Amino acid sequence: VATPDLAGRHIVVSAGGTREPLDPVRYLGNRSSGKQGYALAKAAAARGARVTLIEANTGLPDPAGVDVVRIGTAVQLREAVLKAAGDADAVVMAAAVADFRPAEYATGKIKKSDDGGAPTITLVRNPDILAEISADRALPGQVVVGFAAETDDVLANGRKKLQRKGCDLLVVNEVGERKTFGAEENEAVVLAADGTETPVPYGPKEALAETVWDLVLPRLRPLSG
Numbered sequence: 001v002a003t004p005d006l007a008g009r010h011i012v013v014s015a016g017g018t019r020e021p022l023d024p025v026r027y028l029g030n031r032s033s034g035k036q037g038y039a040l041a042k043a044a045a046a047r048g049a050r051v052t053l054i055e056a057n058t059g060l061p062d063p064a065g066v067d068v069v070r071i072g073t074a075v076q077l078r079e080a081v082l083k084a085a086g087d088a089d090a091v092v093m094a095a096a097v098a099d100f101r102p103a104e105y106a107t108g109k110i111k112k113s114d115d116g117g118a119p120t121i122t123l124v125r126n127p128d129i130l131a132e133i134s135a136d137r138a139l140p141g142q143v144v145v146g147f148a149a150e151t152d153d154v155l156a157n158g159r160k161k162l163q164r165k166g167c168d169l170l171v172v173n174e175v176g177e178r179k180t181f182g183a184e185e186n187e188a189v190v191l192a193a194d195g196t197e198t199p200v201p202y203g204p205k206e207a208l209a210e211t212v213w214d215l216v217l218p219r220l221r222p223l224s225g
């Protein structure tokens with residue numbers, strides 16, 4: 001039985017991958033299964049927190065005792081995170097968020113042209129939710145945690161991302177077509193804004209989730225009341 005060291009806390013976790021619609025039948029998406037985010041949500045609930053899990057396109061069953069909010073796109077994820085973060089002690093962004101979305105949504109299915117050409121899809125930037133909530137904390141002392149999904153120069157890119165995003169902790173993990181995405185295991189280094197770096201060896205996503213909460217715990221603001 002887990003120690004209820006997150007009792008009295010409201011924790012927000014995002015999980016899964018956003019999908020950016022092109023037309024009624026197509027979207028731009030990514031390979032996130034939501035397993036890492038769900039492991040975080042379940043572990044926080046087991047440690048006594050009230051948990052809001054904002055999920056994007058995972059198809060996973062709702063974890064017991066967790067409030068689940070379902071969204072589809074990055075813009076919808078931003079709205080849901082800002083709303084839930086209002087009274088949250090910590091926000092963890094494990095979702096894989098599309099950095100770009102199609103500039104236009106075609107209301108009918110995009111057709112092949114007779115001349116054999118292919119359409120050009122113009123993209124626009126999506127909001128950077130993690131950078132926004134880190135810069136503009138809903139509550140003083142709110143702890144903000146991001147993930148960095150990297151394919152090359154994993155640690156160096158992670159360190160730069162920590163600076164850029166301005167969060168308190170950044171969980172750096174390597175990803176590939178079959179690496180981390182959809183897997184039961186993960187391997188990471190958790191970078192902290194105070195310069196400490198905590199390697200987490202290859203193992204179940206549940207074990208990484210526990211380490212994240214162990215690192216969040218001493219950074220939480222004192223419980224009020």
Ligand code: PMT
Nearest residue numbers: 033034035036093096097128129130146147148149181182
């Ligand atoms: O879901 P699984 O199959 O279990 O896989 C887990 C995972 C690989 C998805 C997860 O461990 C992970 O790395 N999640 C973050 C994926 C991601 O979007 O990484 P990024 O390096 O592109 O983004 C960095 C951080 O900024 C993330 O916390 C992301 O949520 C956030 N972000 C990114 C873009 C954006 N527009 N807004 C954001 O808030």
